[in-house]
Every structure is written in structure tokens, then in C-alpha cells.
Amino acid sequence: MTDRLLCGWRVRSAVALPELLEWQGDDRPPDLTVRLGAVDDSLPGGRTISPWLQIDGTGTGLLEVPMVGRFLVQRSGDITIAPQPEAREAEIRLFLLGSVLGLVCHQRGLLPLHASSVVIEDGAVAFCGHSGMGKSTLALRFAQRGHAVVSDDVCVLDTGSPAPVRPSFPRLKLWRDALEDAALPTEGLERNRRGQDKFHFIEPQAGVRGPIPLRALFMLRRAKHGEQEGIERLSAPLDILAALETGTFRMQIGRALGAEKALFQAHALIAGTVPVYTLRRLPDAPPGRWLDAIAATVRG
Amino acid sequence: MPLSPNSEIVRRSHPFEAAIGDTQVLLDVEQGFYFGLNAVASRIWQRLEHPVRVRDLCLLLKAEYDGEEARIDAEVFAFLAQLEAQNLIDVSG
Numbered sequence: 001m002t003d004r005l006l007c008g009w010r011v012r013s014a015v016a017l018p019e020l021l022e023w024q025g026d027d028r029p030p031d032l033t034v035r036l037g038a039v040d041d042s043l044p045g046g047r048t049i050s051p052w053l054q055i056d057g058t059g060t061g062l063l064e065v066p067m068v069g070r071f072l073v074q075r076s077g078d079i080t081i082a083p084q085p086e087a088r089e090a091e092i093r094l095f096l097l098g099s100v101l102g103l104v105c106h107q108r109g110l111l112p113l114h115a116s117s118v119v120i121e122d123g124a125v126a127f128c129g130h131s132g133m134g135k136s137t138l139a140l141r142f143a144q145r146g147h148a149v150v151s152d153d154v155c156v157l158d159t160g161s162p163a164p165v166r167p168s169f170p171r172l173k174l175w176r177d178a179l180e181d182a183a184l185p186t187e188g189l190e191r192n193r194r195g196q197d198k199f200h201f202i203e204p205q206a207g208v209r210g211p212i213p214l215r216a217l218f219m220l221r222r223a224k225h226g227e228q229e230g231i232e233r234l235s236a237p238l239d240i241l242a243a244l245e246t247g248t249f250r251m252q253i254g255r256a257l258g259a260e261k262a263l264f265q266a267h268a269l270i271a272g273t274v275p276v277y278t279l280r281r282l283p284d285a286p287p288g289r290w291l292d293a294i295a296a297t298v299r300g
Numbered sequence: 301m302p303l304s305p306n307s308e309i310v311r312r313s314h315p316f317e318a319a320i321g322d323t324q325v326l327l328d329v330e331q332g333f334y335f336g337l338n339a340v341a342s343r344i345w346q347r348l349e350h351p352v353r354v355r356d357l358c359l360l361l362k363a364e365y366d367g368e369e370a371r372i373d374a375e376v377f378a379f380l381a382q383l384e385a386q387n388l389i390d391v392s393g
Contacts, residue, residue: 237320268319
């Protein structure tokens with residue numbers, strides 16, 4: 001099977017990963033190797049970080065996802081997956097390219113933001129927010145206007161200066177209504193989880209291969225009753241840091257792996273160099289409504 | 301320990317520190333909070349790297365900044381009390 005590209009890494013995987021671009025780089029050995037094999041249900045010396053995750057003293061993580069499988073993730077980049085018999089491939093990929101990717105970032109001192117991102121004006125613009133806030137839907141709408149998709153769900157940043165984004169892959173996870181609103185059929189698309197009305201949409205536009213600068217960050221918020229919709233730039237450093245901490249993918253895993261200082265420095269670097277905005281929208285705001293305003297804000 | 305002009309102050313070692321624009325930000329990892337220092341507060345924080353008496357610190361600031369002396373004293377005391385409450389400094393004497 002052809003090696004793939006993920007966040008600048010060469011990935012050799014026993015599980016097909018059609019959402020990733022093909023590796024076209026040098027003939028280096030793989031940075032990440034994904035195998036199928038037996039994985040014990042407990043990690044010797046492991047501490048429980050969350051109901052699904054244990055981490056041991058060497059930084060190895062064991063992720064156990066009910067009805068999907070176990071993922072043993074070593075700092076070396078060796079990943080072993082023991083799937084449950086009923087697991088679908090799409091579900092295994094979902095956790096491999098989500099939770100496991102976040103864990104690998106924390107192991108390597110990178111900053112994973114819980115964000116979808118697209119290219120605007122030669123830089124990555126990230127939409128950060130909790131699940132259900134419309135990150136992927138915004139990315140889809142920009143993709144339909146010809147913007148390349150940089151990441152979905154986990155947007156990976158280097159912690160050096162200036163912090164570039166390492167593009168992940170051009171796959172978006174979208175609910176049926178988001179696809180239908182965008183006049184896209186769900187036929188032929190893989191389901192995210194069994195019985196879930198959410199689908200994997202691979203953006204036909206070419207993804208992005210090399211690192212690109214982070215141009216702007218939008219924290220997606222829901223306008224509460226009586227609040228105005230709108231885009232507002234955060235200016236107080238502590239507000240920006242708090243927003244970035246909230247926007248970091250599984251911050252507690254980074255802490256457990258001793259990456260706290262790298263994360264703090266990365267947050268501070270972004271706070272000092274990249275504009276961070278809140279985008280407050282009403283729950284029923286049409287997804288296309290803020291695209292022009294976002295693009296205009298990024299262009300300045 | 302109550303702060304007095306004779307108190308000697310020194311900052312605790314604080315590995316997580318970064319400048320964001322004009323603001324110096326400290327992260328207290330154990331307690332999980334951020335502390336933002338404006339330009340004057342950052343100057344005081346720098347000076348607290350080595351032990352200094354409160355009285356001498358006030359004199360130094362009066363020499364560096366314009367302002368009513370009593371007000372500078374009051375603000376320095378208030379700021380130090382805040383730092384002490386957050387366990388960011390050691391107070392002796």
C-alpha cells in the first residue's frame with residue numbers, strides 16, 4: 001500500500017487511509033507506522049487520564065474505544081490497533097485520525113487545536129470550537145468557494161516561531177443537514193459511526209502538502225439570548241490565552257505528558273502574533289452568512 | 301507574613317513566563333491560572349528576581365516613574381499583596 005502524508009509525516013498503515021494525500025516526499029523511513037495486532041487491555045504502570053485513555057511513564061498511550069477497538073500509541077511512532085470484530089473501517093480511521101492524532105501531537109510537543117481550517121490569502125484560517133459549533137460546515141462552505149481544506153477537527157501547529165500549521169487532510173465530517181444545505185448528496189459517502197447521520201466528505205479540491213502560516217483564528221461561539229451576532233477581535237492577552245487553552249485538543253493529555261510548557265509557549269506565541277477573533281452566531285444562522293465577513297476580516 | 305516597608309521580597313522560581321505585546325504573562329501550573337502583568341508590574345517583577353526590601357523597591361519606582369509618592373507606595377503594596385496571595389513571592393523580615 002502507498003505511504004501517506006499526515007502533518008508532514010510519512011505514514012505507513014495497514015489500515016487504508018483514503019482521506020490522506022499520498023506521500024511524495026523523500027525515501028525516509030516512515031515517521032508513523034500503523035499495524036493491526038493484539039493489544040492488552042491494560043497498560044503496565046499506566047495512569048488513567050480519561051475513561052478511555054491510559055498513559056505510562058514513557059509516554060506510551062493506550063486508547064480503548066468501546067465497540068471500535070484498542071489503540072496502542074508509542075512515542076516512537078509505532079501504532080498498533082486491535083479492532084473489535086464489529087468495528088467499521090471508517091470508525092477506526094475516525095479515532096486514528098482524531099484522538100490518536102491528538103495524542104501523537106502531545107507526545108511530540110506539537111500544538112493540536114480543536115479546529116477545522118482552510119486556506120485564505122495564502123495562510124491557514126482556523127475555526128475552533130466545541131463539537132457541534134459548525135467548524136466543518138464552515139470549512140465546507142469555504143471549500144465550495146475554492147479554498148483548500150487544511151484540517152478537520154484537529155489542526156496541528158508547530159510550536160517553534162513562527163508557528164506554522166502542518167496540514168492534516170481534506171476530509172470533513174458533516175451531518176446530513178449540513179450536506180443537504182450545501183446541495184451535496186449523501187449517497188456514496190461513508191458514515192462516521194454506525195447509525196449516525198454524519199458522513200465523511202472528502203474534499204475534491206487538492207489538499208495542502210507543506211506547512212503554511214496560521215493567518216487567523218476564529219473561536220466559534222453561540223450567541224446567547226439577547227446577544228448580538230458578530231466578529232470581535234480578542235485583545236486582552238489573558239482572554240486570548242484562555243480561549244487558546246479551551247481550543248486545544250485534549251489539553252489534559254498534554255499536561256499528563258509533561259508538554260505543558262511547550263503548550264504555554266505555543267499559546268503565547270500565537271497570542272502575540274496571530275489575530276484571534278470570536279465569531280458569535282445565532283444557533284439558526286445560515287451557514288453561508290458569515291463567509292464574506294470572515295474573508296474580509298482575514299484580509300484586514 | 302504582613303508586608304511592611306522593611307519586608308524583604310523575592311520572587312519564586314517561575315518557569316512559565318512569556319511576553320505578549322506589552323503584557324508579561326505568568327502561568328501557575330499547579331494552580332492552573334494565568335497572571336498578566338502590565339508594563340510597570342513587569343518592571344517590578346523583574347526587580348524581584350533578587351531579594352529587595354519593599355522600601356527600596358518603592359524608592360526605585362519613584363525614581364523611574366512620575367507620580368504622587370503616597371500613591372506609588374499604595375500601589376506597590378497592593379500589587380505585592382496580590383503576588384503574595386497567589387504564592388508568587390516569598391516575604392521575610
